[in-house]
Amino acid sequence: MQVEFHGAAGQVTGSMHLVEAAGKRLLLDCGMLQGSREQEAGNAEPFPFDPAGLDAVVLSHAHIDHIGRVPLLVARGFSGPIWLQRASADLLPVMLEDAASLAASEAVRANRHRAPGEPEQAPLFTAADVAAVLALLRPLDYDVRTTILPGVEIALRDAGHILGSSIVELWADDRKLVFSGDLGPRGTPILRDPTAIAEADLVLMESTYGDRNHRERAATVHELGEVFEHAWRERGVVLIPAFAVGRSQELLYWFARHWDEWKLERWRIFLDSPMAAKVVGVYDRHQELFDEQARAVWARKPSPFRLPNLHYTASTGESMGINAIAGGAIVIAGSGMANGGRIQHHLRHRLARRDTHVVFVGYQAEGTLGRRLVERAPWVRIHGRDHRVNAQIHTVGGLSAHTDQQGLIDWYANFRNAPPVALVHGEDRAREALAGEIGERFGARVDLARPGMRLVV
Missing domain, CATH: 3.40.50.10890 (Rossmann fold)
Known part of the structure; x- marks a missing residue:
């Protein structure tokens, strides 16, 4: 099993991680970049892999920085199943249809003020692109281990971040990958606490607040x-x-x-x-x-x-x-x-x-x-x-909907034998602080994911 990082690897937004296992290629998340105008311009860039060559997509939850480029992925050739938790499947069209509407409005505004000779701006994706995504959704309930491709199984566990947010457990090639998605704090109103996971060969772990603890x-x-x-x-x-x-x-x-x-x-x-x-x-x-x-x-x-x-x-x-x-x-x-x-x-x-x-x-x-x-x-x-x-x-x-440094450490502490960690979804200061704490307390190997970096599980 091999993981290659293409988003939220040195920044918080744009979650996107390519997994190759059992002769298949699947994508964990396909999120939108958010931030400065220059950062957001990267959303329209070509994907660093062939979308048509993907066999499946697994989405951790329905925030736009985790799902916002899925319509582009489909428009550029992906036609496989998109697996996600059932509540996330209900939220996804709401989020993407709104994003398509905003993209259309922004294109109109930009074209109204464009300079002579400047090319006309097109929206990042359209409502028709979103409709094509909805036909590919494959909703799952929590805690059901499911074969999604030959030789590849997943189970979604409650991440306690937003409704339908999931920790992804993925089994293939006699190895197990755990992707935290975004983890919510314990005791968050409305939602249940993040599920504790005991076994993994590699943990992809968010680190948004890896350098600080929240107020009570x-x-x-x-x-x-x-x-x-x-x-x-x-x-x-x-x-x-x-x-x-x-x-x-x-x-x-x-x-x-x-x-x-x-x-x-x-x-x-x-x-x-x-x-x-x-x-x-x-x-x-x-x-x-x-x-x-x-x-x-x-x-x-x-x-x-x-x-x-x-x-x-x-x-x-x-x-x-x-x-x-x-x-x-x-x-x-x-x-x-x-x-x-x-x-x-x-x-x-x-x-x-x-x-x-x-x-x-x-x-x-x-x-x-x-x-x-x-x-x-x-x-x-x-x-x-x-x-x-x-x-x-x-x-x-x-x-905050994200747990803090102590919450991240407490969640990782549930794993036996201190599996290696790749920190994603965080700015470098936060990731470096969390990497130091995990390395010192558990003796685990911790990598800071970078775009294009590969790890073999």
Whole structure:
């Protein structure tokens, strides 16, 4: 068995790893690069392998940095099965159809301003490309060992990151590969804890927060309540850039849990994301994957997805109307790194105001607008214009969907005999810190994956 790394190998986004085993070639994830304009331009580049030569694809979960280039893969010749967890199969069309719509809008905007003689920009992929992907999906339940190709078996285990997120166990050539996907923290609301795995010959392991530990979740939730109270006293507006899958639903969960304590009945709350609203429906259909506490919260009132003052804004006009509200509003909108979507319009209108509170609740990749705001840039560029940042910026790291350094170490500690590790899905500082900790504590060999690097299992 051989693994070759082609994405999320030295950075967080663009997850993509090629496995050759039992005479077959399969791809673990096919994610989109996110970050600076230069980084995202890499999404349109040719794949470093022949898509038509792949026998199968296995997807760990439905975040766009793990699935976002699948339509390109199919458009360029891949026609095999795409294996993923059943809830991920329900989320994937929501995510990819939204991405196709955004790509079309961005192409129109770019072509409107293109210089004379400059070639016309085409969208990265289209709705028709997404439809071709859906015909290839092969949904699986958790904990069922399945033959996906002759001589190749997989089982998907709960990764506790978002609904349907999976740790992939892969058996071939009398060897076993474990791909962590993205691992959630223990005790994450709604979701179950990541599954412990005991055996592996090689572990591909994420390292997003490999160099730090999160704040206690209780302290983070308390801080969130303080932000709301401060903003209310100022009659301000709270903007929360949040991923449509995971963060948006968890925020609504906390709103329901702390409804009285945070006096949320006095606010107007907006989930300004048609995609997030669709995702809410998927969560409702898969409550069998919730943990016990979440099922109890859903059983009482107010239910997280049906708060009495929660408004789902579907149309562009409804979204624009939010900008006319002077104060007393909480707006959750995508994208989570503020690199696109409706949150950019709200930031453009409100960043100059001191009574605006921008709350970041997830990882902000290098080169994104969110990262620049978190690093306190005095000016930021949105839609081609510079905007002064007078708003109050809050980073609430304890709500991350990724586990922290200690959580990664604790998950790896379940393996017997300290199997070798290849660290993916992390910036170098995070990976180097985690590699040092694993090497020192367990005596394991740890490699930092690089694009084009190969490991033989």
